Amino acid sequence: MIKTRIIPVLLMKNRGLYKGIKFKNHKYVGDPINTVRIFNEKEVDELIIFDIEASKANKSIDFDYLKEVVSEAFMPIGYGGGIKSVKDAENLFKIGIEKVILNTHAILNFQLIKELVKNFGSQSVVFSLDYKKTFFNGYKVFIKSGTKKTSYKPEDIASIMEDLGAGEIILNDIDRDGTFNGYNIEMIKEISSNLSIPLIACGGARNLKDFKMAKDAGASACAAGSMFVFHMPHRAVVISYPRYEELKKVLGEN
Amino acid sequence: MQEFIDLLREKLVEINEKPKRCKRCLMDETAEGIVFTETGCNYCDEFLKILDNPPKKINLSLEELVNKVKKDGRNKPYDCIVGLSGGVDSSYTLVKVKELGLRPLAVHMDNGWDSELAANNIKNLVENLGVDLYTHVIDWDEYRQLMQAFFDADVIDIELLYDNAMLAVCYQQANKYGLKYILAGTNSSTEGMILPRNWNWFKWDKKNIKNLAKLKRIKIKTFPAIGTLDKIYYEFVKGIKWISFLDYLPSYNKFEALEALQKQFNYKPYPYKHYESVFTRFYQGFILPVKFGVDKRKNHLSTLILTNQMKKEDAIKTLQEIPYPTEQELKDDIEYFLKKMNWTKDDLKDYLQRPEKPHKQYGSEISLWNFFKEIYKKINK
Ligand SMILES: [Zn+2]
Numbered sequence: 001m002i003k004t005r006i007i008p009v010l011l012m013k014n015r016g017l018y019k020g021i022k023f024k025n026h027k028y029v030g031d032p033i034n035t036v037r038i039f040n041e042k043e044v045d046e047l048i049i050f051d052i053e054a055s056k057a058n059k060s061i062d063f064d065y066l067k068e069v070v071s072e073a074f075m076p077i078g079y080g081g082g083i084k085s086v087k088d089a090e091n092l093f094k095i096g097i098e099k100v101i102l103n104t105h106a107i108l109n110f111q112l113i114k115e116l117v118k119n120f121g122s123q124s125v126v127f128s129l130d131y132k133k134t135f136f137n138g139y140k141v142f143i144k145s146g147t148k149k150t151s152y153k154p155e156d157i158a159s160i161m162e163d164l165g166a167g168e169i170i171l172n173d174i175d176r177d178g179t180f181n182g183y184n185i186e187m188i189k190e191i192s193s194n195l196s197i198p199l200i201a202c203g204g205a206r207n208l209k210d211f212k213m214a215k216d217a218g219a220s221a222c223a224a225g226s227m228f229v230f231h232m233p234h235r236a237v238v239i240s241y242p243r244y245e246e247l248k249k250v251l252g253e254n
Numbered sequence: 255m256q257e258f259i260d261l262l263r264e265k266l267v268e269i270n271e272k273p274k275r276c277k278r279c280l281m282d283e284t285a286e287g288i289v290f291t292e293t294g295c296n297y298c299d300e301f302l303k304i305l306d307n308p309p310k311k312i313n314l315s316l317e318e319l320v321n322k323v324k325k326d327g328r329n330k331p332y333d334c335i336v337g338l339s340g341g342v343d344s345s346y347t348l349v350k351v352k353e354l355g356l357r358p359l360a361v362h363m364d365n366g367w368d369s370e371l372a373a374n375n376i377k378n379l380v381e382n383l384g385v386d387l388y389t390h391v392i393d394w395d396e397y398r399q400l401m402q403a404f405f406d407a408d409v410i411d412i413e414l415l416y417d418n419a420m421l422a423v424c425y426q427q428a429n430k431y432g433l434k435y436i437l438a439g440t441n442s443s444t445e446g447m448i449l450p451r452n453w454n455w456f457k458w459d460k461k462n463i464k465n466l467a468k469l470k471r472i473k474i475k476t477f478p479a480i481g482t483l484d485k486i487y488y489e490f491v492k493g494i495k496w497i498s499f500l501d502y503l504p505s506y507n508k509f510e511a512l513e514a515l516q517k518q519f520n521y522k523p524y525p526y527k528h529y530e531s532v533f534t535r536f537y538q539g540f541i542l543p544v545k546f547g548v549d550k551r552k553n554h555l556s557t558l559i560l561t562n563q564m565k566k567e568d569a570i571k572t573l574q575e576i577p578y579p580t581e582q583e584l585k586d587d588i589e590y591f592l593k594k595m596n597w598t599k600d601d602l603k604d605y606l607q608r609p610e611k612p613h614k615q616y617g618s619e620i621s622l623w624n625f626f627k628e629i630y631k632k633i634n635k
Contacts, residue, residue, distance in 0.1 A: 016394065028476070031366040031394035033594060034532075041370035068593065231380060236387035237364055240377045 004251050005221035006211060008039060008228045008241065009048045009202065012081070015065050018052065019229055021178035023130075023146035026052070029229055029237045032069050040074045042241040047077045048101065048170075048223055050128075054082025055104040056145040063091055070096040080128055086115050093120065101170065103128040104143040107150060107157070110164060117165030122197075127161040129154055131187075132174040139187070146174045158191050168198045170223060176204030178226045183214045192218030208242055208250040215251060255585045258540075258602070262576055262584070265544045270552075270573045279556035280569055284547055285450035297553075298560055301447040305561070308442040308501040316502045320354045326434050332359040332386070334435040335428045336499075337420055338379070339363075340372030340530040343439030345379055345521065346511040347499050351437055352383045358437065360387045361427050363420045366394035366594070367533035371522050375530070378519050390423045393476040398595065400463070400477060403470040405595075408611040410546050411455035412537055415477075418457055422480035424496075425488045434493055441500035444508055447557050453548045458482055461619040469616070482623045509563060536587045539577035545606050551577060 010032065011018050017035055018026035029035075032049075039047060049069070053059055061082045070077055079092055080101030089100045100120075106113045106127055116125045130142045131154040141152040150157075158169055171191055173184040183201045192199045198220035205211065205224035214222050231238050248254065273283035278294030279301075289296045312319060327333020336348045338360040351358050360380055380387045397415070404412045424436045455462070460481030467474055488494045500506040515521035529535040542548040551573060558564035578584040592602060614620070 028391055028393055030364060030391055031594075034366050034368065034394070037590070038368065038370045038373050042374075072593070231377065231387045231389075234386060234388045236362065236380075236389040237391050238362065238377050238380075238387065238389060239368075239370075239373045 002045075002244070002247050002251060003253055004211065004215045004219070005046055005200075006242070006247060007046045007048055007078075007200065007221055007223040008044055009050065009223045009225040010035060011050050011052045011225065013051065013053045015062070019178060019226055019235075020052075023052075023174050023177055027235070030239075032065075033072050035239055036069055036073045038239045039241065040072070042239075043244070044075050044241055047073060047075055049077055049079050049081075050101070051079075051081025052145045055143070056147055058082075061088055061092070063095060066092070066097070067095040078126060080126075085112070086119055089116050089120060089125075093124070099124050099126050099168075101126040101128050102166075103130060104148075106161065106164075106166075107141070107143050107152070110160070113161060113164040113166055117167075122165045122167035125166050126168045126170060126200075127157075127166040128170040128172060129158060129161070129191075130172045130174055142174060154187065155191060155194060158195060162195055162197050166197065168200060168220075169195065170200040170202050171219075172223075173203035177202075179204055180206040180226060180232065182206060182210050183217075183219075183222075185213055185217045188214055188217040188219050208246065211247070212250050212252070255588055258544075258588055259576070259581050259584060261606070262540055262544055265547070266549065266574070266576065269543060269547050269549055276556075278566075279447075279559055280552040280566075280573065281447075281450075281556055282552065284549070285552075286452035287450065297447055297450075298556060301557065301560060304442050304446045308446065308498070310501060311495055311497055314502075316354075316504070319497075319502055320356060323356055323435050323437075327357065330431060330433065331357075332431055332433060333357045334359075334437050335424050335433055336360050336385075336437050337362075337424045337439070338376055338387070339420075339439075340368070340375040341439070342508060342512050342515065342523070343441060343444065343500065345375060345439075345515055345519075346506075347437060347439040348379055348383065348385065349515065349519070350503065351499065352385060356437075358385055359427060359431065359433075360385050361424055362387060362389045363416065363423055364389055364391040365397050365416050365419070365531070365533075366392070367531040369530055369532050372530035375519075375521055378521065382519050388427055390419070390478065391476070392419060392478075396472070396474070396476055399470065399472045400467060400474075401595065403466045403472060405605055406470070407466055407616060408605075408608050409455070409466075409613045409616070410453070410542075410548070410610060411613065412541070413534065414455050414457060414459060414613075415463065416531070416534075418460065418463060418480055419478050421457065421496075422478035422484070425480060425484070425494060426478060428494045429488060429492055434495060436494065436496045437499040438496055439500060440498040441506055442498065443500070443506050443561055444554070444557050447553050447560075449550075449553055453542075453546075453550065453553070455613045456618070456620045456623065458485055458623060459613065459618050459620060460484070461617055462613050465617040482619050482626060486626065507561075507563065508558075532587060532590060535578075536591050540584065540588070541606075543577075545608075546610055549573065549577075 020026040076098035078099035079097045134140045200221040201214035201219035202223040205227045211222045275282040276295035279298040281297045336358040460479040555569040
């Protein structure tokens with residue numbers, strides 16, 4: 001096992017996989033079941049799936065299909081998208097989801113995270129902190145798949161979620177999503193230094209060195225989407241994942 | 255699942271042991287129009303002729319061809335297209351093309367059935383060679399519906415969908431960049447033996463695909479079909495040539511190619527030809543023999559026998575085995591197939607029992623194709 005977890009992120013919508021840039025212009029990249037199968041064979045330790053429409057379009061969670069996807073996966077899956085209640089989370093755990101990831105409804109209703117933690121333990125409740133630089137007010141937290149701005153600053157919401165009992169925070173820089181510009185290292189440093197729970201860096205990864213930089217900045221895990229899906233310059237879809245030895249070497253772990 | 259495996263074993267005995275077989279190769283009476291000759295059969299006789307003198311679209315030496323491609327591609331971002339499936343032939347083509355100093359754009363088609371092997375090989379190759387890649391991803395739901403239409407129609411060539419789309423995307427990309435050459439991994443030494451007419455269907459049949467889609471009210475959105483008239487446009491108006499590149503090499507030996515790929519590119523081989531897609535291996539290794547009585551290995555192994563890459567006794571032994579490394583792998587593929595297609599076991603049973611129907615029954619452009627081919631022949635006399 002590698003101590004710094006390297007986690008592919010898949011974005012789902014209507015049972016297809018998509019990838020965007022800065023949370024926009026989503027391009028179809030393939031079939032979730034086949035992609036999960038490829039990641040199985042690549043011996044990926046953990047996977048994150050976000051339904052990018054559920055919260056935005058106020059849709060219910062597609063449990064039937066998720067069940068199919070999960071049953072194909074050898075690795076634990078964290079799922080985010082449209083989780084509104086303890087019941088939703090319970091149903092997700094029932095079909096084999098390992099961690100529930102909240103964003104919109106955790107912010108609209110602080111009690112939700114608390115209740116989830118009470119029911120299922122903090123290790124299975126994750127908060128996804130999507131943030132973006134705004135024109136006048138610096139960094140702000142966004143909800144509904146990056147379409148709605150809140151008044152919270154990233155550092156404030158991170159500490160609120162930690163206090164509410166979230167087990168992990170995914171720190172996702174919307175402006176870097178899909179850009180291959182590297183992680184926002186400054187933000188990772190700032191947030192992680194004030195947190196005692198694990199932080200997952202997300203948004204902008206382009207190569208293995210970025211994982212190392214994020215790790216050195218305080219991230220416990222690194223998530224990436226485009227890097228594991230696209231080959232540049234044409235954003236050609238080809239699923240990939242670094243080999244274990246490569247990761248160990250770059251991360252300086254034995 | 256075991257019943258399906260037993261069924262395959264039974265079927266293989268039925269189609270591989272009874273029919274009269276050619277004394278030189280493995281072709282037998284399951285091949286339409288087979289004529290046994292003094293030396294062998296019409297299939298291997300023809301193959302040996304082709305092997306001696308592969309029909310080349312452009313009658314040039316390798317060096318001349320490379321120079322021509324370079325010259326015609328000057329000032330363009332690329333000078334040729336290489337279709338890349340992840341299999342040995344196309345992978346080796348890309349390696350050679352690059353080695354010879356050409357500037358290819360690799361084109362891949364993703365129909366939702368890529369194996370990890372394919373993805374891995376493609377990624378390794380383009381990265382190590384520094385080649386740009388373009389992938390056309392067909393919406394899986396659309397592709398699944400089209401496949402379902404083909405299954406419902408009981409026609410033999412389900413892979414017509416993939417092959418036709420791959421042709422289409424290669425020509426489209428060549429056209430987009432103003433390139434004249436599609437250098438393909440098609441070749442005479444491993445593929446030069448003509449497939450019997452009853453073993454697959456004509457690959458340029460856009461009409462057949464469209465009609466089958468229409469029958470099921472499927473809207474074609476991301477599937478890139480190509481037909482006879484498109485081909486004429488690309489070839490004769492735009493001057494784009496599809497070239498079986500490996501035929502230009504002094505010799506092409508699959509095992510040597512594989513070794514080179516493994517050594518230099520960490521390439522992972524497939525146990526059988528065209529197994530880079532999960533569906534292709536399931537289709538060739540299970541559906542074709544069980545439903546259509548066709549064991550494609552006969553054709554492929556025959557070419558290996560005739561090119562002295564394999565002994566006939568060994569090839570015959572291979573035919574007695576299921577076309578899968580293990581029964582477990584076949585079981586996994588059946589389960590995966592059912593899941594991907596959203597079928598029950600009974601759906602599969604029902605499908606396997608229904609008799610075959612001809613592609614032509616649904617409308618085809620093969621006569622249009624033949625008509626133009628005749629004209630072309632007359633003009634070029
Ligand atoms: Zn013969």
